[in-house]
Amino acid sequence: MKECAFAWGENFKRFRESRGMSLKEAAGDFCTxxxxxxxxxxxxxINTELLDLLIGRLGVNMTDFITDLHSYNPSYSDKMAETVYAYIQNGEKADTIWKEIDHLYEHGKKDDLYLASYYVIFLKTMYHIQTNIPLENLLDQSDYEKVDYLKNRLLDLDELYTFDYAVLDILLDPIPDQFSTEYLLQIFNSTIKKLKIISNAAPTIHQAVSFLGTAIRILSTRGEYALAEDCVKKVYKLLNDTPMVAMINPYFQMIIAFQEAHNLLRQNKVEGIDKAHHIIRTLDHMIAINPLPRIVKHKEQFVRDTLLLNKTGLPIDLKGGE
Known part of the structure; x- marks a missing residue:
């Protein structure tokens, strides 16, 4: 029976107070x-079974509770980045880390190679985020060999799990040029196939849908508009045909809608304006019902990106066209 950490209690209290509920009302018959x-x-x-019952009394599901926990508190990735930055400021320590990982990369077993390759790229990516030094200035030839190893390993795997999608995530955003369109489509289609049969592995579904959105964005920025549109349709069909995926997080469809609107705007299609207005209205409605910081942040980012991409000559109504 898993137990929850201190930050979970803080998050629960914030949700409870935002709903004007007393401790007695929130506890109900489940605890004192x-x-x-x-x-x-x-x-x-507190065990997770009881927590699930209690947050249900607040009108929140476990997925949104956990996601909001990460949004409201300093994210684990930010903490990791700060640690890595502090560590790398000491060049001697950084060299020692990388040498140890490189040694593991050269002499380890297959799973060790996978982890070692990932952590080398992860460390340098975090350093790039903290310092704004271009990532290509931090990666050397041996690092690109590790990237190739990771890419090939991902293709060799019979099935991708949460960590595998995390590997894709750390590679795709900073160095998308290392991934061919054919490669992206192969992983994309295998992910769609996987999600059609997956049942309740929520973390894997979260990571997989995030990858699908990233892949669509990369295809669109490459001018592969028809391919991006086809991928959007595949995800919508998946969400329609596989209720379990949609139930894990209803926000998944919105993630794909962002990319659909931006794909249209990159082509200067006015349909992108209509789509953007619909998304803004939907986000405003979601925020009015439950102002999760994650959704507020996503709306702000969507509006910024939409304003930058809009070259149609038509204005974007930040009230969603109302």
Whole structure:
């Protein structure tokens, strides 16, 4: 039975207070108000089964609760980046880390090679994020060999899981040029196939849908508009035909809608304006019902990107065309 950390109690309290509920109302018949109060203060551990019941009383599902926890608190990736930055500031320590990983890369077993290759690229990507030094200035020939190894390993795997999509994520955004269109489509189609039969592996579904959105964006920025549109249709069909995927997080469809609108705007199609207005209205409605920081942040980013991409000559109504 897994137990939840202190930050979870803080997050629960924030949701409870935002709904004007007392400890007694939130606890219901599942636990005492005193027990719940200690949990919120980090003085009482709680198992995930009870937490799931309690957040249900707040009108929140576990997926949104966890996602909001990561949005509201400093993200794990930010903490990792700060740690990596501090570590790399000491050049001698950084060299030692990379030499150890390189040694593992050269002499380790297949799984060791996979992890070692990933962590080398991950470390340098985090350093790039913290310093704004172009990533290509940080990667040497041996690093690009590791990228090739990771790409080939991903293709060799019979099935991709959460960590595999994390590997794709750390590679695709900073160095998309290392991935051919054919490669992206191969992984994209295998992911669609996987999601049609997956049942309840929520973390893998989250990572997989994130990859699908990234792949569509990359195809569109390359001018492969028809391919990007075809991929959008495949995801919509997946969400329609596979309710479990949509149920894990109803926001998945919105992630793909972002890319659909931007793909249209890159072609200077006015349909992109209509799509953007619909998305803004939908986001405003979602925020009015439940103002999760994650959704507010996504709306702000969508509006910024949409304004930059709009070359149609038509204005973007930030109230969603109302």
């Amino acid at each position: 108000p005193q027990y719940l109060g200690r949990f919120e203060k980090g003085m009482q551990k």
